[in-house]
Amino acid sequence: MLSPFQLEMYAHLIEWKWEHVTREPGNFGKAVYDTMFPEELAHKFPMIYPGVVGKLKEHLVKFPFRIHRYFDHVASSQAANINLFLPLLQSPNSSAVFSQLKPDFARLAADQLDGGFRIEFWDEGFGSLNDKSKVAGTDTDIAIAYYNHQNELCLWLIEHKLTEKEFTTCGGAKSPSKKTCHDCSKSFTDILANKDLCFYHNNCKYNYWKITEANLKFFANHSQYEHCPFREGMNQLWRNQLLALSIERDERQPYRHVTFSVVKHPKNTQLDATLEAYLHLIDNHPSFSVYTSADFISAASALNDSHLDEWIGWYKALYNL
Numbered sequence: 001m002l003s004p005f006q007l008e009m010y011a012h013l014i015e016w017k018w019e020h021v022t023r024e025p026g027n028f029g030k031a032v033y034d035t036m037f038p039e040e041l042a043h044k045f046p047m048i049y050p051g052v053v054g055k056l057k058e059h060l061v062k063f064p065f066r067i068h069r070y071f072d073h074v075a076s077s078q079a080a081n082i083n084l085f086l087p088l089l090q091s092p093n094s095s096a097v098f099s100q101l102k103p104d105f106a107r108l109a110a111d112q113l114d115g116g117f118r119i120e121f122w123d124e125g126f127g128s129l130n131d132k133s134k135v136a137g138t139d140t141d142i143a144i145a146y147y148n149h150q151n152e153l154c155l156w157l158i159e160h161k162l163t164e165k166e167f168t169t170c171g172g173a174k175s176p177s178k179k180t181c182h183d184c185s186k187s188f189t190d191i192l193a194n195k196d197l198c199f200y201h202n203n204c205k206y207n208y209w210k211i212t213e214a215n216l217k218f219f220a221n222h223s224q225y226e227h228c229p230f231r232e233g234m235n236q237l238w239r240n241q242l243l244a245l246s247i248e249r250d251e252r253q254p255y256r257h258v259t260f261s262v263v264k265h266p267k268n269t270q271l272d273a274t275l276e277a278y279l280h281l282i283d284n285h286p287s288f289s290v291y292t293s294a295d296f297i298s299a300a301s302a303l304n305d306s307h308l309d310e311w312i313g314w315y316k317a318l319y320n321l
Contacts, residue, residue, distance in 0.1 A: 005267050006075075006163045010035055012320045013074035021046045026072060037072045047072075047079045047318075049311060052086035063113075065120035065139075080319065081141045081160035082119065084263070084293055087311040089117050089144070093303050100299040101291060102156065104148040104257075112145035112153065112254075121157065126253065128246035129239070131206045136171070138239040140260070152256035157244050159236070161264045162319075167233035167274055172199035179203075188225040192216075198228070211242045218245065220283035229281060233274035237262070241288065259287045265319065266292035294321055 002010065014034045017023075026036030037046055045053050068078040088094050089108070094116075099105045108116040121143030122132060131137045140157040148154050161167070173184050182199040195209040196202040212219065218241075222229075230238045241260050248258040264271055275290055282288060297315065300308045315321070 003165055003270055005270065006165070009163050009265075009267075009320060010075060013318070016318055017046075017074050028073075033073075035074050037074075042072045043067065047074065047076065047083070049083050049087055049314060051307075051311065052082070052090060055086060055090055056082060059114050059119060063118050075163045077160055077162040077164060078141070080162040080265075080293075081158075081263075083315060083318070084160065084296060085117070085142050085144075085158075087308070087315075088296065088300060089115065091300075091305065091308055093300075093305050093308065095146075096303055097296065097299045097308075098144070098146070100302070101295055102146075102259075104154070105156075106147050106149045106151070109145035109147055109153055113143065116145050118143045123243065123247055123250075123253070126247075126250055128250055129207050129211070129242060131200075131204065131208075131239075138243050140240050140243060145255070148257065153254055154257040154259070155244075155247060155255040157240060157258065157260045159240055159260070159262050161262065161268065161271060163265070163268060165270045167236035167271065169233060170200075170228075170231045170235040172204065173228075173231045175199055175203075177203060184228045184231050187227060188219075188222045188229060191228060207246075208239065208242055211246050212238075214249070215242075215245045218285055218287070219281055220285070221281050225281070229277070233271075234278050234281070237274070237278045237288075241282075244287070259289070261289045261291060263291045263293060263296070266294045266321070293319065297321060 022038065022041065024038040025032050025034045026038045028036055045056065048056060068076065070076055071078055088097050095107045110116045119142050120139045122137060122139040129138050141160045142158050144156040146154050146156060172178065178199050181196065182202060183197045186197050191197050191209060192213055198209055200206040201209050216222065244258040244260040247253045247255055262275065297312055301312055
């Protein structure tokens with residue numbers, strides 16, 4: 001069931017594991033996989049860049065976050081997210097890297113969150129989406145706080161993907177608790193007029209459609225959709241965007257501007273169709289952007305920083321760039 005890109009990356013990552021960590025397989029349930037680490041290495045961060053393991057442990061104490069079920073898989077997107085951003089965020093040259101990619105980025109807001117970042121971020125203490133629980137909820141892989149050129153405090157939400165074929169789809173559309181009154185075949189406009197058509201609104205009391213309605217101009221081409229566009233992969237993009245929009249509008253929040261980006265592996269083209277569809281829905285709104293991990297590596301390489309260069313070599317070898 002693997003795509004050609006997944007097969008290529010899994011084989012490469014297994015070989016990296018064999019060469020740099022161990023040749024021992026691991027278990028997932030009762031099955032044995034070379035893609036998993038053995039139990040004695042589980043949750044000991046064997047796939048994390050050594051230079052940031054200490055900071056990661058500190059961050060987990062300050063802001064405990066849920067380690068993903070597949071964190072000990074060689075293709076863990078959560079681990080890949082940490083490997084891309086923590087070395088950059090710990091560098092004195094972090095602002096110089098990010099400003100090459102994000103024009104409004106003046107400097108990292110090191111006085112916010114945990115030195116300017118938080119992994120698995122959600123609007124804790126505010127809960128504008130009303131969807132957070134022990135088993136569900138919207139969070140973004142990493143949030144970076146920064147000051148723009150007008151010295152305004154801003155927030156950059158980033159969703160990171162490595163080998164995934166698709167973004168997270170709508171759990172409400174597939175829920176066994178869904179009733180006949182919940183109708184995903186209705187148009188975007190129909191659901192706005194009667195939000196109870198959506199399982200998430202009617203059954204779960206999430207604020208997704210309320211926030212969407214309050215930001216309708218953002219979803220500029222919404223009238224073109226004859227059924228709910230958020231049943232499939234656009235669901236995760238929508239929810240992360242709503243998180244950004246709700247934080248920006250919330251007067252209790254300190255952030256003047258909040259943007260959302262996706263960062264993916266440059267060879268992972270399977271996400272492109274969903275990204276293109278979402279960009280059409282929002283008419284290429286500048287508050288949403290797409291990057292590849294290679295974009296960040298290229299920006300860091302331009303600085304000729306010996307510490308960053310050491311990490312860049314490690315990262316490129318691990319993720320086959």
